[in-house]
Amino acid sequence: MTTSSATLPPAPGSRRRRRRSAPGGVRRWGPGLLLLSPSLILLAVFVYGLIAWTARLSLTDQHTAIRSGSVVGLKNYVDLFVNDINGRFTHSLKNLLIFTVVFMVGALVMGLIWALILERGLPGEGVFRAVYLFPMAVSFVASGVVWRWLMNSGTGEQAGGLNRIFHDLHLGFLENPWWTDPQWGMAAMAVPAIWQLAGYVMALFLAGFRGIPPELREAAQVDGATTYQMYRHVLFPQLTPTALSVLIILGHMSMKMFDLIMSVSGAQWITEVPAVYVWQTLLTSDYAKAAAISVVLLLLVAVVIVPYLVYNNRVERRS
Amino acid sequence: MTSTSIVTPPPTTASGRVDSPRPKRRGLNRPSPAGRAVKYALLLLFLLIVLMPAYVLIVTSFKSGREIGVNGQWSLPTEWTLASWTKAWTALQPSFLRTFELAIPVALISSLLGSANGFVLSRWRFPGADVVFTLILFGMFIPYQAVMIPLRQIVQSAGLPPGIPTLIVVHCIYGIPICTLIFRNYYATIVPVELIEAGRVDGAGLLRTFSSIILPISVPGFVVTVIWQFTSAWNDYLFAIFLSNTSNGPITIALNALAGAQSPDYAASMAGALIASLPTLFVYIVLGRWFIGGLMAGSVKS
Numbered sequence: 001m002t003t004s005s006a007t008l009p010p011a012p013g014s015r016r017r018r019r020r021s022a023p024g025g026v027r028r029w030g031p032g033l034l035l036l037s038p039s040l041i042l043l044a045v046f047v048y049g050l051i052a053w054t055a056r057l058s059l060t061d062q063h064t065a066i067r068s069g070s071v072v073g074l075k076n077y078v079d080l081f082v083n084d085i086n087g088r089f090t091h092s093l094k095n096l097l098i099f100t101v102v103f104m105v106g107a108l109v110m111g112l113i114w115a116l117i118l119e120r121g122l123p124g125e126g127v128f129r130a131v132y133l134f135p136m137a138v139s140f141v142a143s144g145v146v147w148r149w150l151m152n153s154g155t156g157e158q159a160g161g162l163n164r165i166f167h168d169l170h171l172g173f174l175e176n177p178w179w180t181d182p183q184w185g186m187a188a189m190a191v192p193a194i195w196q197l198a199g200y201v202m203a204l205f206l207a208g209f210r211g212i213p214p215e216l217r218e219a220a221q222v223d224g225a226t227t228y229q230m231y232r233h234v235l236f237p238q239l240t241p242t243a244l245s246v247l248i249i250l251g252h253m254s255m256k257m258f259d260l261i262m263s264v265s266g267a268q269w270i271t272e273v274p275a276v277y278v279w280q281t282l283l284t285s286d287y288a289k290a291a292a293i294s295v296v297l298l299l300l301v302a303v304v305i306v307p308y309l310v311y312n313n314r315v316e317r318r319s
Numbered sequence: 320m321t322s323t324s325i326v327t328p329p330p331t332t333a334s335g336r337v338d339s340p341r342p343k344r345r346g347l348n349r350p351s352p353a354g355r356a357v358k359y360a361l362l363l364l365f366l367l368i369v370l371m372p373a374y375v376l377i378v379t380s381f382k383s384g385r386e387i388g389v390n391g392q393w394s395l396p397t398e399w400t401l402a403s404w405t406k407a408w409t410a411l412q413p414s415f416l417r418t419f420e421l422a423i424p425v426a427l428i429s430s431l432l433g434s435a436n437g438f439v440l441s442r443w444r445f446p447g448a449d450v451v452f453t454l455i456l457f458g459m460f461i462p463y464q465a466v467m468i469p470l471r472q473i474v475q476s477a478g479l480p481p482g483i484p485t486l487i488v489v490h491c492i493y494g495i496p497i498c499t500l501i502f503r504n505y506y507a508t509i510v511p512v513e514l515i516e517a518g519r520v521d522g523a524g525l526l527r528t529f530s531s532i533i534l535p536i537s538v539p540g541f542v543v544t545v546i547w548q549f550t551s552a553w554n555d556y557l558f559a560i561f562l563s564n565t566s567n568g569p570i571t572i573a574l575n576a577l578a579g580a581q582s583p584d585y586a587a588s589m590a591g592a593l594i595a596s597l598p599t600l601f602v603y604i605v606l607g608r609w610f611i612g613g614l615m616a617g618s619v620k621s
Contacts, residue, residue, distance in 0.1 A: 025446070029443065029444065029445035029446070030445075031443070031524065031525035031526075032439040032443035032444065032445050032525060033439070033445045035435050035436075035438075035439050035443075035525060035526075035529075036435070036436055036439045036440070036451075038432075039432055039435075039436050039455070039495050039499070040451070040455075042492050042495065043454075043455055043458050043492070043495060043496070046466065046470070046492045046493070047457070047458040047461065047466065047493075048454075050465075050466035050469045050470055050473075051461070051465050051466060053468075053469040054465050054466065054468055054469060057468060057469070113361075114365065117358050117361060117362060118362075122355065122358065122359075128362050128365075128366060130607060131366055131369055131370060132365065132366075132369055133611070134369075134600070134603060135369065135372075136603075136614065137550065137596070137599045137600050137602070137603035137610065138554075138596045138599065138600065139553070139554030139555075139556065139571055139595065139596065139599070140554070140556065141554070141556050141571040141574055141575055141592075141595070142554075142571075142574060142592040142593075142595045142596045143372065143592070144578075145376075145574070145578045145588045145589060145591070145592040146372045146375050146376050146589060146592060147372065148578075149375065149379070149585055149589070150371075150372065150375065160392060161392070164392050164393065165393065195369065195372065199369075200614060203611060203614060203615070204614075204615070207615060252460050255462065256462045256463075258464075258556070258557050259556040259557060259571075262556065262560075262575070263556075263575055263578070263579070266579060275462060275464055278464040278467075279464075279560070279561075282467075282468065282561075287468055290464075290468060291468055293464075294462070294464040294465040294467070294468070295465065297462045297464055297465065298461060298462055298464075298465040301460060301461065301462055302461075305457065305460040306457070309453050309456055309457060309460075310453070312453075313449055313450075313452075313453050316449070317449060
């Protein structure tokens with residue numbers, strides 16, 4: 001950006017120049033803002049406006065379709081955490097936590113292993129990459145069909161799906177009830193999600209590896225670093241931004257997980273997460289409660305996403 | 320690269336190092352044969368694991384109802400039949416066509432919006448553009464449940480025809496952030512500031528610059544966003560279940576109805592899952608490079 005003169009439109013990230021070109025600037029940048037405005041209005045209404053609407057709804061007592069509610073403050077939220085029948089909401093949060101941990105660790109480890117094997121390039125690499133990534137092109141609803149079959153909870157002679165394989169291979173100890181286990185079922189629910197997204201993690205890490213200047217490796221080798229040392233002290237530190245992106249993406253996807261659970265188990269208590277709970281609550285027309293769950297879900301995502309977006313914005317401005 | 324001839328990487332894997340102690344200084348990046356064998360063994364193992372669900376889908380979809388017992392679940396069909404495919408196609412065919420009516424307009428409209436927005440936010444900027452961009456991006460991360468309750472009321476009271484037309488509008492709106500992001504990053508790397516400036520010196524206004532300078536070089540960006548939005552709209556289930564039903568909704572709704580019964584016909588369900596995946600798989604196989612381009616953009620950084 002060093003070549004731009006004072007007459008240029010402000011370059012990305014140059015606040016000083018922007019201020020300098022401010023006099024008479026509206027004629028310069030006004031049309032741009034105008035072109036952007038339809039999208040801005042749509043997003044202002046349909047993202048921020050509707051979120052505000054939902055938040056407002058969550059503060060009312062509109063628990064049926066007909067009655068319009070009056071404001072009851074945070075009662076719906078308190079009810080969710082304290083008074084929900086059988087602790088249903090906290091149960092859904094516990095499920096979400098188990099799912100998120102297993103899913104994030106699994107997809108991260110799997111994707112990183114694939115990227116590590118493939119990053120130096122080897123014959124046939126493209127085929128492996130393409131196959132590892134292909135589940136991303138399939139919908140959760142479609143893959144849910146087959147995972148529901150694979151994660152058949154029958155065991156012993158009644159074993160089906162993966163349990164059948166374990167049974168036939170005399171690996172009976174591996175047979176398990178999958179997602180029907182009341183305690184750890186959500187860990188099994190994470191398996192299809194890992195299958196679907198590990199390839200994506202691999203692709204992100206591969207792009208990260210390819211972005212590292214080869215000089216760094218060469219320098220490390222000249223200095224006599226072992227492979228382990230080179231990865232640990234030279235390459236991995238360079239991948240920190242990639243790893244951050246991966247964690248953010250996986251994290252927010254995990255918290256929003258809906259399609260997969262609906263298609264593998266249906267809307268069942270045992271695998272319920274907040275995103276599914278909203279849907280179930282809406283079926284009973286309890287708008288205020290559904291809104292409150294949605295807002296909690298939004299806050300969970302925002303806690304992760306907002307700092308990331310702000311950080312990203314800063315980094316970009318600096319560069 | 321002068322050091323290439325004298326430097327050697329240590330063997331790639333731990334086992335490689337144990338199996339083949341060798342002098343440490345040889346060609347750059349040349350893993351030992353043992354290391355390479357281990358790599359391929361691992362890669363093949365993972366390949367089988369990743370492809371296993373695909374095998375199950377295909378094999379089961381060609382089995383007849385009698386064969387879907389507990390025994391021989393994993394074996395090939397003793398007699399191959401298309402009966403399940405016929406059944407699935409009958410159940411899915413109307414929604415299959417409807418989903419094209421949904422995904423194609425969505426892909427085109429949101430790409431066009433994204434291209435205009437991306438151009439303004441990268442090359443025709445205004446004060447506060449960064450903040451505005453961040454506010455736009457937030458829209459692609461929200462859990463859509465947080466807007467769904469009022470959204471349903473709005474589209475109903477706005478008189479939008481239920482089903483596909485509603486979903487087109489909704490997907491276009493919520494697709495704006497990702498398309499804007501992809502195009503902004505694309506223009507920021509591909510369009511030199513000088514090019515825009517030259518146009519301005521010649522008196523070209525915003526629309527003129529956009530249509531005669533930007534759009535002609537936007538094809539790669541459009542390929543990425545069109546694929547991305549097509550795939551998202553095709554695979555979407557969340558908006559579909561909230562805003563449509565089996566009689567007017569896309570294929571994910573129909574597939575879930577086919578497969579979600581208490582005791583589902585697995586052969587037909589799996590044939591259905593394959594049918595529902597064919598268009599996106601086709602796109603992935605034929606246009607894989609650009610598909611990945613969209614995925615990468617999803618991580619915000621260009």
